[in-house]
Amino acid sequence: xxxxxxxxxxxxxxxxxxxxxxxxxVFGWLILVExxxxxxxxxxxxxxLDLPALGEQGERYFRLSACSWEAWACCTW
Amino acid sequence: MLYVVSGRMNAEGFVFASLLDRPLxxxxxxxxxxxxxxxxxxxxxxxxxxxGSFLWTLTAWLSEHRPSxxxxxxxxxxxxxxxxxxxxxxxxxxxxxxxFEEIKMFQVVDKLAALFRTGLLPLGRGESADRLRQYAVTxxxxxxxxxxxxxxxxxxxxxxxxGVDSNREFNNLWLRxxxxxxxxxxxxxxTSQEPLRKAGLELAANLSLHGxxxxxxxxxxxxxxxxxxxxxLSDREIQSAAGxxxxxxxxxxxxxxxxxxxxxxxxxxxxxxSGATILRWLAARAGGLARASxxxxxxxxxxxxxxxxxxxxxxxxxxxxxAVERWLAASA
Numbered sequence: 001x002x003x004x005x006x007x008x009x010x011x012x013x014x015x016x017x018x019x020x021x022x023x024x025x026v027f028g029w030l031i032l033v034e035x036x037x038x039x040x041x042x043x044x045x046x047x048x049l050d051l052p053a054l055g056e057q058g059e060r061y062f063r064l065s066a067c068s069w070e071a072w073a074c075c076t077w
Numbered sequence: 078m079l080y081v082v083s084g085r086m087n088a089e090g091f092v093f094a095s096l097l098d099r100p101l102x103x104x105x106x107x108x109x110x111x112x113x114x115x116x117x118x119x120x121x122x123x124x125x126x127x128x129g130s131f132l133w134t135l136t137a138w139l140s141e142h143r144p145s146x147x148x149x150x151x152x153x154x155x156x157x158x159x160x161x162x163x164x165x166x167x168x169x170x171x172x173x174x175x176x177f178e179e180i181k182m183f184q185v186v187d188k189l190a191a192l193f194r195t196g197l198l199p200l201g202r203g204e205s206a207d208r209l210r211q212y213a214v215t216x217x218x219x220x221x222x223x224x225x226x227x228x229x230x231x232x233x234x235x236x237x238x239x240g241v242d243s244n245r246e247f248n249n250l251w252l253r254x255x256x257x258x259x260x261x262x263x264x265x266x267x268t269s270q271e272p273l274r275k276a277g278l279e280l281a282a283n284l285s286l287h288g289x290x291x292x293x294x295x296x297x298x299x300x301x302x303x304x305x306x307x308x309x310l311s312d313r314e315i316q317s318a319a320g321x322x323x324x325x326x327x328x329x330x331x332x333x334x335x336x337x338x339x340x341x342x343x344x345x346x347x348x349x350x351s352g353a354t355i356l357r358w359l360a361a362r363a364g365g366l367a368r369a370s371x372x373x374x375x376x377x378x379x380x381x382x383x384x385x386x387x388x389x390x391x392x393x394x395x396x397x398x399x400a401v402e403r404w405l406a407a408s409a
Contacts, residue, residue: 007086010085010086010087011082011086014085014086014087015087016087016210016211016213016214016215017084017085017087017207018137018207018211019137019140019141019204019207020092020137021086021087022137023084023130023133023134023137024083024084024091024092024095024134025080025081025083025084025085026084026130027080027095027099027130027133027134028078028080028082028083028084029080029081030130031080031126032080034126049116049118049122050118051116051118051119052116
């Protein structure tokens with residue numbers, strides 16, 4: 001339990017975080033927000049990126065790709 | 078989520094893995110776009126995002142692993158950065174650490190970290206603050222003062238000479254070698270240099286014996302600790318936060334204000350740099366001293382040695398004689 005508590009404390013406080021680790025964290029937040037946006041509001045992303053009209057099935061696949069994109073971005077290849 | 082958690086927990090391996098992974102995204106996107114699977118704008122957005130963030134992380138990673146120019150210069154003037162010739166070079170690192178201990182460098186850097194933690198060192202949220210925070214967090218991994226002092230005592234007899242495993246012979250052998258160098262440099266060419274060869278050989282044997290095993294491991298740790306301290310003390314922002322202009326002024330100011338008095342840094346630095354030069358010369362020549370030869374050991378007019386690329390420069394005989402003179406003057 002001590003190790004788990006210590007890990008959560010490190011996660012909350014980010015003690016001793018280096019600059020390179022900070023950039024990785026920021027990238028993580030970016031793809032998290034991005035994935036959430038695609039999942040919840042695919043039409044906004046469609047409009048911003050000027051994508052072809054999605055259609056009902058296309059929208060579902062796009063939402064699905066948001067989840068898989070995050071998974072892919074996290075554990076890529 | 079993995080990126081956020083790994084970044085916050087400072088997972089060095091994940092940072093490196095992401096440096097290998099993210100540059101591949103533009104290639105993957107180009108292929109998907111070419112096959113008509115992903116629209117061009119989406120592929121471009123993901124490619125820019127991943128490659129841009131990769132460049133950002135790479136820049137930060139490189140700057141963390143590249144010491145500042147001032148620190149490199151200071152290191153070059155203080156201790157050798159490699160331990161290729163194991164035992165005697167290890168002793169050179171331990172000798173430098175022992176003098177840095179007298180200079181109170183270890184205590185000063187610990188004090189700076191403590192002052193920063195309590196908000197008494199005016200540093201912003203920049204790179205210097207990160208480095209000081211990182212130093213404080215990794216402190217438990219380094220040798221504590223009691224263990225460092227035990228290493229100095231075991232290997233060089235510095236500290237209490239009455240310890241059971243103290244290297245009690247070192248001081249006499251060291252002074253005998255220095256005296257032999259001084260008298261050999263003053264005598265006419267052609268005179269026998271056998272006393273110098275014998276004194277050098279005995280000192281080298283003593284150092285090899287005590288710089289073996291755990292001492293070598295301790296030397297490696299001390300070397301990395303000294304490197305971190307010099308990097309921090311060379312940081313301009315930390316220097317100005319401490320109200321100083323260079324490394325030694327930071328030490329003098331902090332030691333005088335918080336550690337019960339400033340050390341004589343000029344004298345101790347002379348002892349450190351000249352002592353390190355003498356040990357480097359001995360490390361380079363120990364093998365030659367061990368071989369029976371009629372060739373002279375010392376040629377004080379020799380100013381340059383051939384240097385192998387990448388290796389620390391070995392001091393010439395002229396450097397040795399000057400270092401001995403400086404050491405004797407500083408220790409008087």
